[in-house]
Amino acid sequence: MSLPNTTSNSDLKALRNKVAIVGVGESEIGKVPNMSGLGLNAQAAMRALEETGLKVSDIDGVLTAYSFTEPYFMLGTVLAEYLGIRPRFNSSIVAGGASPAVMVKHAADAIAMGQCNTVLICAGENRATGQTRDEAVSALTAVGHPYFEQPYGSSIPAFYAMIARRYMHQYGLTQEQLAAVAVNSRTHALLHPNAHMKTPLTIEQVMASKLIADPLKIYDCCLLSDAGGAIIVTSSDRAKDLRSKPVYLSGVGEFHTHEHLMCAPSLTDFGTRQSGATAFAMAGLGPRDVDLAELYDCFSIVPITELEDLGFCKAGEGADLFTSGNARIGGTLPINTHGGMMSHAHAGAAGGLFGIIEAVRQLRGGLGARQVEGAQIALVHNEGGILSSNCTVILSNTTSQ
Numbered sequence: 001m002s003l004p005n006t007t008s009n010s011d012l013k014a015l016r017n018k019v020a021i022v023g024v025g026e027s028e029i030g031k032v033p034n035m036s037g038l039g040l041n042a043q044a045a046m047r048a049l050e051e052t053g054l055k056v057s058d059i060d061g062v063l064t065a066y067s068f069t070e071p072y073f074m075l076g077t078v079l080a081e082y083l084g085i086r087p088r089f090n091s092s093i094v095a096g097g098a099s100p101a102v103m104v105k106h107a108a109d110a111i112a113m114g115q116c117n118t119v120l121i122c123a124g125e126n127r128a129t130g131q132t133r134d135e136a137v138s139a140l141t142a143v144g145h146p147y148f149e150q151p152y153g154s155s156i157p158a159f160y161a162m163i164a165r166r167y168m169h170q171y172g173l174t175q176e177q178l179a180a181v182a183v184n185s186r187t188h189a190l191l192h193p194n195a196h197m198k199t200p201l202t203i204e205q206v207m208a209s210k211l212i213a214d215p216l217k218i219y220d221c222c223l224l225s226d227a228g229g230a231i232i233v234t235s236s237d238r239a240k241d242l243r244s245k246p247v248y249l250s251g252v253g254e255f256h257t258h259e260h261l262m263c264a265p266s267l268t269d270f271g272t273r274q275s276g277a278t279a280f281a282m283a284g285l286g287p288r289d290v291d292l293a294e295l296y297d298c299f300s301i302v303p304i305t306e307l308e309d310l311g312f313c314k315a316g317e318g319a320d321l322f323t324s325g326n327a328r329i330g331g332t333l334p335i336n337t338h339g340g341m342m343s344h345a346h347a348g349a350a351g352g353l354f355g356i357i358e359a360v361r362q363l364r365g366g367l368g369a370r371q372v373e374g375a376q377i378a379l380v381h382n383e384g385g386i387l388s389s390n391c392t393v394i395l396s397n398t399t400s401q
Helices: 008-014 035-053 077-085 099-112 133-141 158-173 174-188 203-208 270-284 301-309 318-323 340-344 350-364
Strands: 019-026 060-062 091-093 118-124 212-213 228-235 247-256 292-295 375-382 389-396
Touching: 019 035, 019 099, 019 350, 035 077, 035 118, 035 228, 060 077, 060 099, 060 212, 077 091, 077 203, 099 118, 099 228, 099 247, 099 350, 099 375, 099 389, 118 350, 118 389, 133 318, 133 389, 158 318, 174 203, 174 301, 174 350, 228 350, 247 350, 270 375, 292 301, 301 318, 301 375, 318 340, 340 350, 340 375, 350 375, 350 389
Parallel strands: 060 091, 060 118, 292 375
Antiparallel strands: 019 228, 019 247, 118 228, 247 389, 375 389
């Protein structure tokens, strides 16, 4: 039985455009053996601060996620210590890949309630060089219910492969259509100066690549990168006094359906629909108002289902945007214009955070060949676990909508 939604539209709209993202920063990306995961976060944070003109002492809120490569239990406090920040508001959010978008919501709530004024959000780690191959594989397999899933050899790729297989059975999706998602991401990554992957990719190469979990090939899977990302959130009023161009939080919504896939309500319908509906209601917008989308793409099946659940197309039609070329820059809905987690970078929770960073940069403009012409509204969707936690963010470069 579903629980009633007791939040009114007026309550949702109370937060619309009240906060802005004023700074974004990326660390070095790829294989960066000379830096720790904490160092990558710090580098991204200082780059985000630099473009705003703010000082470290101006930050009074710190939010971060988690790390598989750093031995710290209280990562948020450790990061604050590392940067010399003594915040009034501090936490480490663990919602898997949904953590960055959830952190944006928590930052907005804290600022609106007067708990702090300016929040630094960081995520990332050195997954490419900070762990051995065996450790990386162990992390991918140490998932699932300890009694009812792990004994049967569960792994993250296998769980997403189950979702892909069910979708294929229900809607007739082909492996060529899955491959088009990876090629779309790689095409955009080639335009990004800081992307991890910088070589062209074809449908044929994806199809011929190593099988990881049927039907997912290695190019259907996200990267393992050394990378850190950071954004700075403050009130819209304060944003006017900074030297960087603000991008406003128009809407945000989250929804959580399960932890273990065996308890998921469906293998083709997760919480994306609900988180998206909340974000659109808060923003007073709909899918047709969105100029570009940065969708979580840990595996090629995921952005296909997200497109459908967010209302951009009907069920079973998500792959068509990729095969038709309409997900490319210049198409009807450019998707993952930085290359996504499959070609730009993925390092823990940083994968979803880079989608937020790219959306901010697109709405500011001036990205050359990567720029989505006339972009005013961007949607970012993060998901964590095995499509367990979903959070949708809608950003705008004006407060007029």
